[in-house]
Amino acid sequence: MSATAPRPDGGPVDDDPPVVEAVEITKRFGSTLALSRAEITVRRGEAHALVGRNGAGKSTLVSILTGLQAADGGAVAFAGRPAPPLGDRDAWRQRVACVYQKSTIIPTLTVAENLFLHRHARSRSGLIHWSRLRREAEQLLADWSVDVDVRQPASALSVEQRQFVEIARALSFGARFIILDEPTAQLDAAGINRLFTRIRDLRAHGVTFLFISHHLQEIYELCDRVTVFRDARHIVTAPVAALSRQALVAAMTGEDVTMPVADHRPPTADAPVLLAVRDLVTASGAELSLEARAGEVVGLAGSGGSGKVEVAEAIVGLARPAGGTVTLAGRVLRPGSVPDALAAGVGLVPQDRHREGLVPSLSVAENVTMTVPHRVGRYGLISSARRDALARRTIADLTIKAAGPQVPVSELSGGNQQKVVMGRALANDPRLLVLVTPTAGVDVRAKQTLLGVVEDVRRRGAAVLVVSDELDDLRICDRVLVMFQGRVVGELAHGWRDNDLVAAMEGVDLHHV
Numbered sequence: 001m002s003a004t005a006p007r008p009d010g011g012p013v014d015d016d017p018p019v020v021e022a023v024e025i026t027k028r029f030g031s032t033l034a035l036s037r038a039e040i041t042v043r044r045g046e047a048h049a050l051v052g053r054n055g056a057g058k059s060t061l062v063s064i065l066t067g068l069q070a071a072d073g074g075a076v077a078f079a080g081r082p083a084p085p086l087g088d089r090d091a092w093r094q095r096v097a098c099v100y101q102k103s104t105i106i107p108t109l110t111v112a113e114n115l116f117l118h119r120h121a122r123s124r125s126g127l128i129h130w131s132r133l134r135r136e137a138e139q140l141l142a143d144w145s146v147d148v149d150v151r152q153p154a155s156a157l158s159v160e161q162r163q164f165v166e167i168a169r170a171l172s173f174g175a176r177f178i179i180l181d182e183p184t185a186q187l188d189a190a191g192i193n194r195l196f197t198r199i200r201d202l203r204a205h206g207v208t209f210l211f212i213s214h215h216l217q218e219i220y221e222l223c224d225r226v227t228v229f230r231d232a233r234h235i236v237t238a239p240v241a242a243l244s245r246q247a248l249v250a251a252m253t254g255e256d257v258t259m260p261v262a263d264h265r266p267p268t269a270d271a272p273v274l275l276a277v278r279d280l281v282t283a284s285g286a287e288l289s290l291e292a293r294a295g296e297v298v299g300l301a302g303s304g305g306s307g308k309v310e311v312a313e314a315i316v317g318l319a320r321p322a323g324g325t326v327t328l329a330g331r332v333l334r335p336g337s338v339p340d341a342l343a344a345g346v347g348l349v350p351q352d353r354h355r356e357g358l359v360p361s362l363s364v365a366e367n368v369t370m371t372v373p374h375r376v377g378r379y380g381l382i383s384s385a386r387r388d389a390l391a392r393r394t395i396a397d398l399t400i401k402a403a404g405p406q407v408p409v410s411e412l413s414g415g416n417q418q419k420v421v422m423g424r425a426l427a428n429d430p431r432l433l434v435l436v437t438p439t440a441g442v443d444v445r446a447k448q449t450l451l452g453v454v455e456d457v458r459r460r461g462a463a464v465l466v467v468s469d470e471l472d473d474l475r476i477c478d479r480v481l482v483m484f485q486g487r488v489v490g491e492l493a494h495g496w497r498d499n500d501l502v503a504a505m506e507g508v509d510l511h512h513v
């Protein structure tokens with residue numbers, strides 16, 4: 001293409017070769033075609049979104065663009081030059097970095113050590129200059145306005161700080177192209193704002209971003225252009241301004257979808273109380289009392305630091321509370337015991353699916369049924385036929401993209417792994433379903449499926465606790481308790497206005513209290 005010809009998609013005209021250009025990329029995993037002659041071109045200085053349903057091939061493309069995996073076919077070029085050989089990590093680091101949802105820093109090392117891992121300043125005798133290392137780390141973070149004490153262990157960083165440290169590390173290697181893989185998934189609204197401000201600042205300093213998110217409004221807010229993948233293929237690249245939300249969803253799903261809004265049917269007023277949480281106090285001092293009736297969906301909202309996740313973890317036994325009781329269907333749960341909670345009929349989708357959710361090396365079937373051995377076998381023997389049947393049903397009900405029940409969970413895309421966690425929670429036929437940020441990382445369509453499942457569960461007479469700061473998750477609730485700094489500060493009935501809920505989560509006084 002001539003450098004001066006106007007671009008057909010209306011983008012800026014420039015002579016710069018693209019920061020990255022990947023063409024005809026094909027990648028197989030066994031019988032799965034993860035990418036099929038896919039392509040992407042990211043221009044210097046832009047914020048480019050990459051979207052697609054769970055399993056569309058986004059992470060696979062990222063692993064190829066960052067030199068972690070070789071493509072089976074196709075070519076990648078940075079600034080018009082062919083990508084370095086796979087083994088030359090330093091050369092890759094100078095061109096591109098990806099900040100993943102899952103941290104790549106080593107928690108037991110200090111921030112300074114993480115920043116200079118493998119490139120410690122050493123004296124001639126081979127000793128590491130700790131003071132110099134610290135000074136250089138401080139300078140590096142100061143250069144990029146990251147306000148973090150470099151002497152603290154990386155495990156002490158918040159998600160937001162960790163992301164900023166990883167971005168600074170990438171920049172220090174010389175990379176000016178950064179891929180952000182669902183960076184907002186674990187941030188609250190204030191954290192997202194700060195991240196976006198930082199991205200805009202860095203763009204002003206010549207940094208280019210590829211931004212992966214399932215939150216379409218973020219793409220409209222932040223990005224110039226968007227590329228859509230579907231079923232391993234490139235579907236379209238266009239300026240975001242030229243693509244309506246509906247057109248974007250249609251490109252992602254291959255159908256013209258208008259999202260159905262489920263009717264809201266409140267539980268009957270005389271339904272029995274199933275869950276009673278009395279004077280629960282968490283180790284960090286957050287407090288909660290609540291009751292939920294059979295068939296009721298109760299939301300627990302709040303931003304990061306509100307204590308909502310801590311109280312949820314105390315309810316289900318993932319954390320030991322400092323005080324209070326949790327009673328489910330008349331049975332007082334043993335504090336800090338997940339097995340006791342499961343035995344009482346709790347189904348759980350935890351916040352950290354990597355840590356508490358799944359065993360990646362086991363199959364979908366094994367993961368779905370691991371908490372319900374009694375449902376798939378007798379006398380300690382597990383019937384694989386029954387297990388597979390249950391797993392097959394889960395795969396169908398939740399539209400999990402997996403070749404079959406025997407596929408290891410590690411081979412599924414992130415969003416499909418999240419659905420397996422949901423499937424496991426449901427396999428217990430729960431009396432109480434506790435969902436902590438259940439739709440994080442889940443595509444628009446799958447979100448609808450997961451939230452639809454809640455409706456089924458409630459109709460069966462279970463109680464549901466939805467712990468989230470996502471308005472779409474909370475919209476399905478009969479009422480929403482809002483927590484702020486460890487206390488419930490308000491309660492909103494179904495049909496609340498977005499502004500009211502957001503204000504309450506930010507700690508602004510509510511008329512509704």
Ligand SMILES: Nc1ncnc2c1ncn2[C@@H]1O[C@H](COP(=O)(O)OP(=O)(O)OP(=O)(O)O)[C@@H](O)[C@H]1O
Pocket residue numbers: 029030032033034052053054055056057058059060061401410411412413414415416441
């Ligand atoms: N290591 C692997 N082994 C086998 N199959 C894999 C492997 N990694 C990915 N896949 C498959 O390749 C396809 C694309 O997955 P990928 O992780 O790239 O999707 P994604 O678009 O990033 O999805 P998500 O939004 O859920 O993160 C999926 O069908 C997935 O199951």
